[in-house]
Amino acid sequence: MIRIGLIGAGFIGQMHALTFRTASMTSWTPGIDVRLTVLADQDPTLAAGIRARYGFERMTTDWREAADAADVDLLINAGPNHLHAEPSVAAARSGKAVLCEKPLAGSADEAYALWKTLEASGATAMCAFMHRSIPALNLARDMIRAGELGEIRHFRSRFLLNMITGEPLSWRFSRSEAGLGALGDLGSHHIDQARFLVGEVVSVAAMTSTWTGDPAGRVTDVNDDAFVCVGRLENGASASFEASRVAAAHNLGGSIEVDGTRASIAFHMERLNELVVLEPGRGPRTQLVTQAGHPYSDFWLPIGIQGQHPLGWNECFAHQARHMLEAAACGKPVAPRATFEDGYRVAEIVETIARSARSRTFETVTFRS
Ligand SMILES: NC(=O)c1ccc[n+]([C@@H]2O[C@H](COP(=O)([O-])OP(=O)(O)OC[C@H]3O[C@@H](n4cnc5c(N)ncnc54)[C@H](O)[C@@H]3O)[C@@H](O)[C@H]2O)c1
Structure with a gap:
């Protein structure tokens, strides 16, 4: 209890x-x-x-x-x-x-x-x-760790949605209340995924953009609406991150792609039961991540003659909740879910990206221990 x-x-x-x-x-x-x-x-x-x-x-x-x-x-x-x-x-x-x-x-x-x-x-x-509790991204991580993609050369991600409603701006838009905008709010998820799937982010070069103003005039320090960033991961792979909260036609579009020397994978948030797998000489194959043995496939109901059912975003939150309960009640390690050290490291990367946007140069991420 x-x-x-x-x-x-x-x-x-x-x-x-x-x-x-x-x-x-x-x-x-x-x-x-x-x-x-x-x-x-x-x-x-x-x-x-x-x-x-x-x-x-x-x-x-x-x-x-x-x-x-x-x-x-x-x-x-x-x-x-x-x-x-x-x-x-x-x-x-x-x-x-x-x-x-x-x-x-x-x-x-x-x-x-x-x-x-x-x-x-x-x-x-x-x-x-x-995102660390989404079955398809856990399968992706298992495949990468098992070497099925070969050596990883590229990580690529996009997170697009629309937060502009014409209403007065909330705390999210204020640098003093929220910190960074699209970069901290949306980009942080995918920066953590680069680390979860491939490895640490070591250097970055980026630009940020802000167009929004507060119709009510309350928020006078509006943070970034969007950012684009290229980076280097610790294994030498290149990475790219893009996020926007002013992409008017997007409800919540999130894409993550990883390319290796043997195969590539692609994940799209709006189709979160699927992992697209590409191999040289073969077309893309859509793997439904709901089969027996897949991460979380036995989380809700026994696997049996009733078949396997697709999951949604809220079920993935329940996966996260279960890990938290296991850690709190049974002393199970928090990792590979995100620890507070992961939270700190992502914050350091986010801040280095913002610094790079200001300096217009590549910046090295320096982590404190
Ligand atoms: N993991 C995810 O996918 C995800 C998605 C959305 C939001 N978030 C994060 O969750 C957090 C909350 O976001 P949200 O979208 O729910 O915001 P929100 O504005 O909808 O909710 C925040 C709530 O906190 C309350 N609050 C504010 N100051 C308070 C205080 N001093 N004491 C008590 N209550 C107070 C507000 O009244 C409000 O109900 C943020 O850090 C955000 O980045 C995470």
């Missing part, structure tokens, strides 16, 4: 509430039950609705009551980026496990301090880079 405190009843807080409940019903053993103990959000009307929908035992507008609560074993921090550090530290210091949303912090300095503080506390801590 893991008792959960959740900070943030917004978009992703709701996804965590839903998927921690469902993750407690997986067929994986041992069964780990959950209690949704306390929900904290500064907006009492929103919190009351979300509390009722998912069955939290109580709610508060003060995040400290969730971070310090004696009847919470795991704090899920789904607050805005500027609220990641303080509650995560408070929860770790009172003996809780922590699942913190990405990006871990608004700057590399803050992310580093957060990682080191939680490391010193001995807390079990995961950073919610949810």
